[in-house]
Amino acid sequence: MSNRPSQICIAYHSGFGHTTRLADAVAAGARSAGADVQLIPVESVTDEQWHTLDTADAIIFGTATYMGNVAAAFQAFAEKTGRRCVEGTWRDKVAAGFTNSGAKAGDKQSTLISLAVFAAQHHMHWVNLGLPPGWNSSAGSDADLNRLGFWLGAGASTDVDADPDQVHPSDVETCRHLGARVAAVTAQLHAGRRVTEAA
Numbered sequence: 001m002s003n004r005p006s007q008i009c010i011a012y013h014s015g016f017g018h019t020t021r022l023a024d025a026v027a028a029g030a031r032s033a034g035a036d037v038q039l040i041p042v043e044s045v046t047d048e049q050w051h052t053l054d055t056a057d058a059i060i061f062g063t064a065t066y067m068g069n070v071a072a073a074f075q076a077f078a079e080k081t082g083r084r085c086v087e088g089t090w091r092d093k094v095a096a097g098f099t100n101s102g103a104k105a106g107d108k109q110s111t112l113i114s115l116a117v118f119a120a121q122h123h124m125h126w127v128n129l130g131l132p133p134g135w136n137s138s139a140g141s142d143a144d145l146n147r148l149g150f151w152l153g154a155g156a157s158t159d160v161d162a163d164p165d166q167v168h169p170s171d172v173e174t175c176r177h178l179g180a181r182v183a184a185v186t187a188q189l190h191a192g193r194r195v196t197e198a199a
């Protein structure tokens with residue numbers, strides 16, 4: 001395994017553009033940590049993009065929360081990976097997740113759990129958010145990173161009447177952090193694999 005940049009895919013669904021803003025932030029964070037990144041909207045995966053997913057080192061899953069869970073378009077994508085799941089095509093890739101809802105809570109923990117279970121079914125290595133909860137004391141504010149206090153992945157909230165360019169800056173930065181963290185963990189895993197393969 002050569003000392004090359006990590007290949008990271010962001011496989012996401014956004015119905016109205018808000019989660020796309022977050023996917024872009026995840027991508028920016030991963031690129032800032034040295035990874036090559038491809039954004040893949042899951043509702044229209046081409047053969048070439050399936051190949052990119054299959055050969056990636058890490059896949060970060062993202063979806064808007066609809067009806068307290070992943071969007072139907074994301075679940076349709078997940079179900080299309082059944083053969084890969086059985087054959088272990090994505091085994092030992094790195095995984096992580098992010099979601100966005102209208103309400104501050106919005107039952108989006110269910111979405112992150114679904115994404116983590118999806119990754120586990122593929123035998124992927126789930127990376128958590130790696131941030132302390134923000135906005136949880138009298139000294140805190142909604143400008144804090146991880147303002148909604150998630151551990152499992154990045155959780156964002158966007159007012160239902162907001163335009164995509166009004167996605168909360170803290171949520172954008174939190175997603176940027178997630179991308180950088182996944183890129184760092186993926187590079188560490190690479191380095192470790194080089195050592196064990198050489199031994």
Ligand SMILES: Cc1cc2nc3c(=O)[nH]c(=O)nc-3n(C[C@H](O)[C@H](O)[C@H](O)COP(=O)(O)O)c2cc1C
Binds near residue numbers: 018064068102104
């Ligand atoms: C069909 C549908 C179901 C939704 N369900 C939820 C929900 O369960 N919880 C919530 O807080 N927001 C819910 N929302 C609001 C969206 O999560 C929110 O508007 C989000 O920003 C949409 O992101 P997108 O533009 O990337 O699709 C729902 C929106 C739609 C269209």
